[in-house]
Every structure is written in structure tokens, then in C-alpha cells.
Amino acid sequence: MRDTKGFKIYRAVVLAVLGLFVLVPLYVMVTSSMKPLSDVQGAFTWWPSNLTLDPFVDMWRTVPLARYFVNSTIVSVAATAFSVAIAILAAFAVSRFRFRGRTVFSTTVLSTQMFPGVLFLLPLFLIFVNINNSTGVQLVGTRLGLIITYLTFSLPFSIWMLAGYFDSIPRELDEAALVDGCGPMGALWRVVLPAARPGVIAVAIYSFMTAWGEVLFASVMTTEANRTLSVGLRQYSTQTNVYWNQIMAAALVVSIPVVIGFLLAQRHFVAGVTAGAVK
């Protein structure tokens, strides 16, 4: 049908323009990460004067990148694990039970996703400071505070997406499990969860990306001890030299895990996002 010449020209133009728009920054990131320092301090060049992998070695020394890496990994993995587990339970309740407050819960939780982060930032900071003063539990400047915050950030969307997934699984399946003597939790564990695996994977990747890339709260809630990559990468520009080659190398390295994870699961992700439309 749309094999017309007009459409083909349109497609070629769109792909060329958007392809360049997407690719040029990625190209700059990758090639600049392999340039010697003199290259990124002078006029820009499209190709390194001599190709070097030194930035990937030096970047660990200029700033304590390894520590930021460990912090980001612990925070993101923990936030993802808790977020997914809690979202599964909540989504199961929303999808499989009728109870008072169900609509209120869904609407309230979803609407919190809509509010700008800065709205919660000051009060949350204040609450954390005062919790510390009254109970001694340190939440500002610790990984624990970040984990609690980030896992809650990804909860609303995760619950919404998983509930959609669970809805698409026939209730007859868990009823069969109930007849076989499983409790409701057994039905969730043995029947619903295996069938909803793509949704769970998508939600896990979403949660991880949320925690790994968060900047606003990290900039306030972290000190040198629990600094994550999102703010740690700024430390390169506070040095006497701005090591753009090392910044690009670090940006590349911290991106690779999430980009690969996302691209591998992109089908699940798109399917999860459209769960409502296809059921």
C-alpha cells in the first residue's frame, strides 16, 4: 500500500535527519572517550589525533569513580528488588480483589507520579533530617535514604503496569490453582507470576533505570560517602583541568549496563507499556 515514491522519500528524509540527530552525540561521546587530553582541550576534531584508551584507565583516578559505581549499584539493585516485590503484591491486590478503597488507592498512587519532584524534595529532606535528630536513623547521606526514596519513585508506574499485565492473565488459571489447593499467594507465585514474567522484567528495568539516572534527590541527599554516579560525574569538572575525554569515557561506561538492559528487554517494555491496548 504505502510503497509510493512519495512515502519512500519521506521515510528516507525522516530517517536521515533523526538518525543524525541521535547519532552525532553518541558518536562524539564514543570518539572523545578515546582522545588524548590535548585533543579535547583544543578545537574539536571528528577523529582522535591518536587513538588511546588511557581515559578509561585514568577516569578511575581523577575522581573516586569506583566508589560512586559501587554506591549506584547497591542503591539501584536494592531499590529495584524492593520496588518490584512491593509492586507485585500491590498489583495482585488491585488486579484480583475487589475491596473498599481500591479506586482511591490506584488514583492517588498514580497521581503522585504526576507531581514535580521538587515538591517533595524540601519536605523530604526536612523529614529525613528530623528523623535523624529524633531517632538517630541516618537517612541523609546514606544509601538507605536513597533506596527508600528511589523505590517509591518507581512504585506507581510499576504497580500500574503490572496490574495491567495481571489483568491480561485469565482468572480461570488462578481459580484452577485455588481448586488444586493453593492459597491466593500460591496462585500468585505459581500461576500469575510465571505468566507475567515479561511484565516483571520490564518493571525491573524501569525501576533500575529510575534509580540509576536520578539526579535531583541525589544532589541533595548524598555526601561524599554515598555519592552516586549521577552527581559523581560532575566532580570531573571541579578539577583544575576539565577532563572531557575522561568524562565521556565515564559517561559511556555508566551507560552501557542500562542501555544494554533496556534494549534487550525493549520488546517486553513496549509490550508492558501497551498492556492495556492489546488485552
Add this chain to the structure above:
Amino acid sequence: MSVATHETPVTAGATPRPKKKRGPDRRPGLSRSLPYLLLAPAVLLELLIHIIPMLVGIWMSFVKLTKFFIANWSAAPWAGFDNYKVAVDINNAVGEGLLKSFGVTIIFSAVTLALSWALGMAAAVALQPAFKGRSIVRTLFLVPYALPAYAGILTWNFMLQRDTGAVNHVLVDNLGLTSDRPFWLIGGNALISLITVAVWKLWTFAFLTLMAGLQSIPNDVYEAASVDGAGLVRQWRHITLPSLRPVNLVLVLVLFLWTFSDFNTPYVLFGTAQPPAGDLITFHIYNASFLTWNFGSGAAMSVLLLIFLMIVTGAYLLVTGRRSRRA
């Protein structure tokens, strides 16, 4: 299919999914408390991180919460509407700064939203019919979305440097458009830079969403239309656009809310040296709060921002809801 159009295949939709009729639960005794137990962890966290802070934020906006009271909030004196009066008084520096930032944010949000949507739509339509290499292109287009926000923005920061960046290298050295190298991260060009970087990241989200929405349109509809002699533009206007309406309704709202409260882009792009032309409102509130440690004033500005977003969202839902009822 008719059910599908009521659903909103967009992330973080504002509309709760329609409920299905469900049979009565077989085990009433257990199922009465079980759903609440299942929800308890989520409710507790939502309360701690979202609901209570929001209420505390409203309280904060009515007290003089300066740096002396941050660790001892109960001693902060009541301020009434003083924080709000200062924030909206355009004759003093605080109010004037907030108003300017609000104006910049409106321009930023409108332009970023329009461009992101248009590019996302253009790409989604171009990739709708299958062709060799389509999945590679789709994967490539999703990379800016998958990248951690700060990694992409840092790269743009490097590209937009005046003397060492790729942008000026192309504009000045390769194309020779201007003789003197423009600044991109300070001065009036900062807003253009901000929009470019935000669009680079956001258009792929619009693309992802619209692409998912296009999958629900059956091919025969287009075939029938082209047999009837409808050209590509008419097919887009009369088939694609109406079919995507439920997707677009939520997508536009989400893009608006995201762009209006964008913090990452200005923060990573400009650092602490914020140019007035790139002073987005979230960034402005952040700086106003943490430079002076006057949380009361920052909270009042946040509440004003919330009220504005709620009014716009409410009006949007009202208008679009009324229009779809008429249709």
C-alpha cells in the same frame, strides 16, 4: 478493538484503567483482609515519601523556615501568607525572578513538547510499514531514552562548549555560518541549547508511545483508504490521527508535566552557573531554596507550581473530555 481505544497505552497515565466486572470472591473471610495486607508496604512507602512530604510541604510554606530551624522545625515561627506574598510580589527581586523563570519555563515547555511530539510522530509514521532494517532503526532511536539522563546531557554539555565543542565546529569551522563563535551555555542562546537537549531525550519517548499506539491500527483500513484514492496526508489526518487520539491525550499531558518540571537538563547542562535564559522553574526553586536555605519560601514556590499544574491538568482533562463526549 473498541475496548482498545479506551485504554491508554502510555506510561504513567492519569486515567485509571477501567474496571472489569468481577465475580464475587469465593473465600470472603480471607480475601477481606488479604488485599489490604498486600497493599500495606506500598501504602506505607507512598505515605512516607509522597503523601506526608506533600502535606509537610504545604505546612512549610506557611512558616518562616530559615536555616536556623531546619534541624528543629517545630520552633519555626508562623508566617501566614508572607512566603506567598514575597513570591508573587513582582516588585521585589524574589518575585521578579520567579515570574521570569515561569515565563522561560512556559516557552521551554511549549516548544519542547511540540518538537518532541512532531519528531516522535514523524518517526513513528515512517517506521509504520515494515521494511528491511526497521528493527535496527527502532533500536537506535530508543538509545537516547535508555541512556541515563545525565550521560546524554553531559555529552551535549561538551558539544556545546564554545571553543572545544562540536556544535561550533560545525557551525563556524565547517559551514562558516558565523565568523565569531557563539556561546551556547551562557547568555541568550542557553534556552535554545536547553530545548535541543531536552528534545533529543524526549522525542524518543513520544516515538516509543506513538509507535505502540500505531500497532493497534489494522492495515486493511489504510488499504481501503488508498483504494478510495486517499493520499498519504489524508490517510494520516483521517485514520492515523483519530486512532491515536487516546494515546495523544495522555502523551501530551505527560510531556507537558515532564517538561514543565524538568530539573536534570538545566542542572547537568549549566551546573551552578545558571543563565537567566535557561532558568527553568524547578531549577529556580531548587537554587532559591538551597542557596539561601530558606525552605519556607521555596515551599511556597513549590505549592504555587503545584497549583498551576493542577489547574492546567484539570482544564486539559475537562476540555478534552468534553470534546470526546461530543464526538
